[in-house]
Amino acid sequence: MTEALISVRDLSIRYGGPTGPAAVDGVSFDVNPGEIVALVGESGSGKSSVSLAIMSQLPDSVHVGGHILFEGHDLAACGRREMEDIRGNRIGMIFQEPMTCLNPVLSIARQMTEGLVRHRAMSRSAARTRALQALADVGIPEPERVMSSFPHELSGGMRQRVMIAAALTLEPSLLIADEPTTALDVTVQAQVLDLLVEIRNRTGDGVLLITHDIGVVAEVADRVVVMQGGRVVEHGPWEQVIRAPREAYTKALIGAHMSLEEALTEGGLHG
Amino acid sequence: MADQTPAPAIEVRDLTKSFRVNGREVHALNGVSISVGHAETLGIVGESGSGKSTLGRIVVGLETMSSGEILHEGTAITALGRTERNARLAKCQMIFQDPYASLNPRMPIGRQIHETLRAHGSRQLGQNLATAAALLERVGLPPDAAGRYPHEFSGGQRQRIAIARAISTSPSVIVADEAVSALDVSIREQILDLMAELKGTTSYFFISHDMAAVAKFCDRIAVMHKGRVVETGTTSQIIADPQDPYTQSLLEAVPRIGRRR
Numbered sequence: 305m306t307e308a309l310i311s312v313r314d315l316s317i318r319y320g321g322p323t324g325p326a327a328v329d330g331v332s333f334d335v336n337p338g339e340i341v342a343l344v345g346e347s348g349s350g351k352s353s354v355s356l357a358i359m360s361q362l363p364d365s366v367h368v369g370g371h372i373l374f375e376g377h378d379l380a381a382c383g384r385r386e387m388e389d390i391r392g393n394r395i396g397m398i399f400q401e402p403m404t405c406l407n408p409v410l411s412i413a414r415q416m417t418e419g420l421v422r423h424r425a426m427s428r429s430a431a432r433t434r435a436l437q438a439l440a441d442v443g444i445p446e447p448e449r450v451m452s453s454f455p456h457e458l459s460g461g462m463r464q465r466v467m468i469a470a471a472l473t474l475e476p477s478l479l480i481a482d483e484p485t486t487a488l489d490v491t492v493q494a495q496v497l498d499l500l501v502e503i504r505n506r507t508g509d510g511v512l513l514i515t516h517d518i519g520v521v522a523e524v525a526d527r528v529v530v531m532q533g534g535r536v537v538e539h540g541p542w543e544q545v546i547r548a549p550r551e552a553y554t555k556a557l558i559g560a561h562m563s564l565e566e567a568l569t570e571g572g573l574h575g
Numbered sequence: 576m577a578d579q580t581p582a583p584a585i586e587v588r589d590l591t592k593s594f595r596v597n598g599r600e601v602h603a604l605n606g607v608s609i610s611v612g613h614a615e616t617l618g619i620v621g622e623s624g625s626g627k628s629t630l631g632r633i634v635v636g637l638e639t640m641s642s643g644e645i646l647h648e649g650t651a652i653t654a655l656g657r658t659e660r661n662a663r664l665a666k667c668q669m670i671f672q673d674p675y676a677s678l679n680p681r682m683p684i685g686r687q688i689h690e691t692l693r694a695h696g697s698r699q700l701g702q703n704l705a706t707a708a709a710l711l712e713r714v715g716l717p718p719d720a721a722g723r724y725p726h727e728f729s730g731g732q733r734q735r736i737a738i739a740r741a742i743s744t745s746p747s748v749i750v751a752d753e754a755v756s757a758l759d760v761s762i763r764e765q766i767l768d769l770m771a772e773l774k775g776t777t778s779y780f781f782i783s784h785d786m787a788a789v790a791k792f793c794d795r796i797a798v799m800h801k802g803r804v805v806e807t808g809t810t811s812q813i814i815a816d817p818q819d820p821y822t823q824s825l826l827e828a829v830p831r832i833g834r835r836r
Contacts, residue, residue, distance in 0.1 A: 561760055
């Protein structure tokens with residue numbers, strides 16, 4: 305049995321301090337190498353709080369209980385420098401809105417190479433070569449042109465690819481993708497999902513995919529963690545959770561999606 | 576259909592809209608012609624930048640056209656004097672994607688519906704508040720809703736408020752621009768059901784990038800791509816037998832439960 309990349313054990317998150325109400329309560333799951341684990345839930349389910357806790361991005365006033373182990377090391381015991389080394393370097397992060405994490409006044413080249421120079425002590429030219437390769441790997445047709453562009457000059461789908469490429473340049477072992485396709489058009493979403501699956505197949509990375517879309521989960525996840533009201537209500541291999549859900553909440557999520565999907569297969573209700 | 580009027584509720588003819596961006600001319604709409612009949616729901620699907628929102632905003636008068644014609648029940652809106660044109664546009668309402676941005680945060684929602692009714696000539700506060708309470712009940716909100724502020728409601732409830740306000744003036748046309756896109760899927764269904772239930776004699780432009788929501792709610796669909804309508808048809812035609820390659824790719828890309836990538 306291989307060691308889990310990340311193990312979340314009995315995680316609780318209280319925004320009002322230790323005695324406040326729990327936004328996340330008793331959440332446990334693992335992400336193994338080469339595995340796409342989907343954390344799925346509706347707004348307010350606590351799924352994004354879990355991803356912020358993994359990246360140690362919650363403010364100090366927030367009380368975090370339980371353990372998060374990255375490759376066996378308890379992240380709570382890591383110092384600031386150690387955490388900085390893990391974050392972005394060994395855990396790559398992809399967000400919903402690339403514009404909020406790409407710097408609007410720096411060229412793509414500068415942003416793509418920054419991490420390599422900082423975390424890997426690479427020379428600018430070696431970093432540039434690696435960045436060009438990463439852009440080509442995510443299917444960007446003219447990497448040279450994109451490198452000299454600024455974020456606002458690229459389309460939404462292109463920006464999302466650039467962010468994924470930037471995360472990949474450091475060859476992280478775990479990718480956390482928080483609603484990576486929610487802001488994208490549906491045809492671009494399909495391309496980004498294919499890309500995530502392709503990266504997993506090629507690199508053997510683990511992927512934690514946080515999404516509200518059970519349709520996306522059904523298409524790409526190996527394992528599914530369903531959250532509601534801060535708790536895990538169901539957890540298992542995708543075949544089991546999607547095809548034979550046990551919990552009423554999972555059934556309701558799938559049912560709501562299916563009823564919309566049926567409108568597509570039956571040619572609409574007003575046909 | 577018992578409808579005697581041959582003219583559609585709204586007809587758009589050869590509509591164009593250009594913006595100047597950094598000195599360059601951008602054509603948001605490139606000769607769009609579509610119509611929506613009385614009590615008909617027309618879905619307008621397309622991706623960001625396809626021009627679907629610009630079209631909706633021009634229909635309700637929030638944006639001007641560069642060229643073309645809009646006919647309300649057979650009468651060209653540009654041929655009308657200001658008073659009559661405003662009267663026509665007053666019969667058009669809009670529901671936006673984010674109700675929080677379109678509701679006044681500092682006014683109880685009953686008052687906001689009163690404001691809408693007042694702008695349409697009904698000046699009795701007491702009577703308007705009673706109307707507001709009845710409307711809020713119709714959209715499934717609790718009896719005390721009228722006295723509460725927008726932040727006291729969830730996203731789904733706020734969209735119900737926006738619907739109550741939109742139907743308060745008995746409009747002939749409602750443009751719903753991504754009205755359910757920001758909602759969780761279970762809430763999305765409830766709101767679509769509510770809109771279908773309250774449809775009445777109103778005609779709808781239902782603008783969305785969500786093929787499934789459009790298929791569920793609409794009688795006909797127009798597919799937009801790069802400022803043009805590439806395909807129109809009944810919902811069952813478009814879903815079952817899409818002709819344009821772009822429509823096919825849109826349908827193909829919708830995530831489905833029974834498929835793996």
